[in-house]
Amino acid sequence: MALSDLHSAAASLTTHALDIAKGVPAANLAVELFRLAGGCKVSIAKAVTNVQGRCEAPLLTQSTVEPGAYVLEFDAGAYHGAASPFDIIPVEFNISDPAGHYHVPLVLAPGGYSTYRGAPPSRVPDDKGSWGAISARVSLPNHPAAPPPGVGGPGLTVHVIDISRGIGAGSLKGELYRCGDGDCRTAVGGFVVNDEGRTDQWLIDAGKLQRGDYELTFEAGDYFARANFGVGATPFFDRIRIRVRVIDASAHHHIPLLLSPWGYSCYRGS
Incomplete structure (x- = not known):
């Protein structure tokens, strides 16, 4: 593609x-x-x-x-x-x-x-100092970019946009779990979102997706605290949890997350 x-x-x-x-x-x-x-x-x-x-x-x-x-x-x-x-x-x-x-x-x-204003993979617009007092851009090492969602077979990917500034939520930390019966969860692995708002590698590689429930967690409170947004010692949204049910393991599952200090939304993307 x-x-x-x-x-x-x-x-x-x-x-x-x-x-x-x-x-x-x-x-x-x-x-x-x-x-x-x-x-x-x-x-x-x-x-x-x-x-x-x-x-x-x-x-x-x-x-x-x-x-x-x-x-x-x-x-x-x-x-x-x-x-x-x-x-x-x-x-x-x-x-x-x-x-x-x-x-x-x-x-x-x-x-x-x-x-919303999304986060493109190149040339982030200069806001001319509009957010001079708020800066969470953490410079991350350059890594080879993972294939775009939907390219290369079924897998699991995310894209996180900080809609309070219209940029990728670079340096946001997260964790992926495989869910079992009741509250049982098995950690699959942690990740850090890059400056584009994606992860350097797919959370589940192409061809390795399985039927079942998964849970994504995002450390939003930590991210906005480091961004100097004044969320306080106990942020209103400290950890964001998203449960995803995979019924068709032959389809790619892409989950965008739009977040600000006081709200968030997610959906199944493409």
């Missing part, structure tokens, strides 16, 4: 649509990008998502991006094919750093949606 627009060296704006009602990528979803200028919308790009829920090419590249306000519009009504209170989903955002790579995922269902 070829790498997507997200991994294009020239990418300035990319998106990824996930159908959370079905737990699959939102394929064949029409997307249109507008630039806002003088109270008017100027259409500058159109695309339809592929089987990965991505576009075949970046919506903006280094040669076409300009600082300013933009709107991404997703034709959710046509995608769902049924009555929905969200026909067109408009996502307005600003691009301040034309040298950066902006990633805007959409998680949607007939009855709702969510979006």
Whole structure:
């Protein structure tokens, strides 16, 4: 499987649509990008998502991006094919750093949606000191990148985004367990999330996934304490636990986690 627009060296704006009602990528979803200028919308790009829920090419590249306000519009009504209170989903955002790579995922269902600034694998935008007093970026050794989720066979992967800053949750520690009867758990191994928000190696390698229940734990309190977010000695969300049931061991299971000091969400990605 070829790498997507997200991994294009020239990418300035990319998106990824996930159908959370079905737990699959939102394929064949029409997307249109507008630039806002003088109270008017100027259409500058159109695309339809592929089987990965991505576009075949970046919506903006280094040669076409300009600082300013933009709107991404997703034709959710046509995608769902049924009555929905969200026909067109408009996502307005600003691009301040034309040298950066902006990633805007959409998680949607007939009855709702969510979006956030994702963490692309290259050129994190410069926030111009907006978070000068808060910095948890821990420099980690460079390692060969693991294959993207869904490439190379079934396995288990995670992607953790610090949505309080729109970056990968680099240095977040976690543990993977295999669950047995009752409260019995067997530790599979610990991991540390890299600066992209992923792990350097898949949590379960391709071809080694088994049917059954797994539990992922993430040390969120420790992560945000080191980020100087002022979560205190007893953070509200200290440890995040996510239980995952694998019914089809022939399918890849990718679990994104979006977290801030005061909340989190997860879903089955692609």
